[in-house]
Amino acid sequence: MGSCAVRMPMDGGTMYECDAEWCEDKIKFMAKALAAKSLHSAGVVICNVYEGDRWDRMECYHPDCYVGVGEPYGDVLSEAPTEPIVATAIAG
Ligand SMILES: [Zn+2]
Numbered sequence: 344m345g346s347c348a349v350r351m352p353m354d355g356g357t358m359y360e361c362d363a364e365w366c367e368d369k370i371k372f373m374a375k376a377l378a379a380k381s382l383h384s385a386g387v388v389i390c391n392v393y394e395g396d397r398w399d400r401m402e403c404y405h406p407d408c409y410v411g412v413g414e415p416y417g418d419v420l421s422e423a424p425t426e427p428i429v430a431t432a433i434a435g
Contacts, residue, residue: 346416348390350406353378359387363408370405382407390416 359370373384388409390402404412409419 346390346392348388348409348414348416348419350386350388350419350421352386359403361405361408362402363404363412365411366405366408368405370403382410388419392416 353370353372355372357372361368361370368383370387378384378386383405385406388404388406390404390409391398392400392402402416406419
């Protein structure tokens with residue numbers, strides 16, 4: 344198991360510190376319309392960081408800050424699909 348980065352939507356009650364050195368914004372929930380305007384507020388990138396085989400720490404970034412630090416833990420995976428799974432009628 345290696346380090347990985349996952350993008351999660353923010354909810355109202357949660358706030359994270361962004362681990363990018365230059366960034367002093369808290370990662371916090373934004374109204375959907377605002378979040379859609381800027382990658383900066385489009386959720387939070389949660390990184391589970393492994394040192395060798397062992398989990399070491401969690402880091403959090405704004406999505407654009409994660410890109411800014413050079414995507415150290417690889418591509419951002421989306422969280423589980425948020426689209427409802429539409430049951431399809433079985434024809435016949
Ligand atoms: Zn940031």
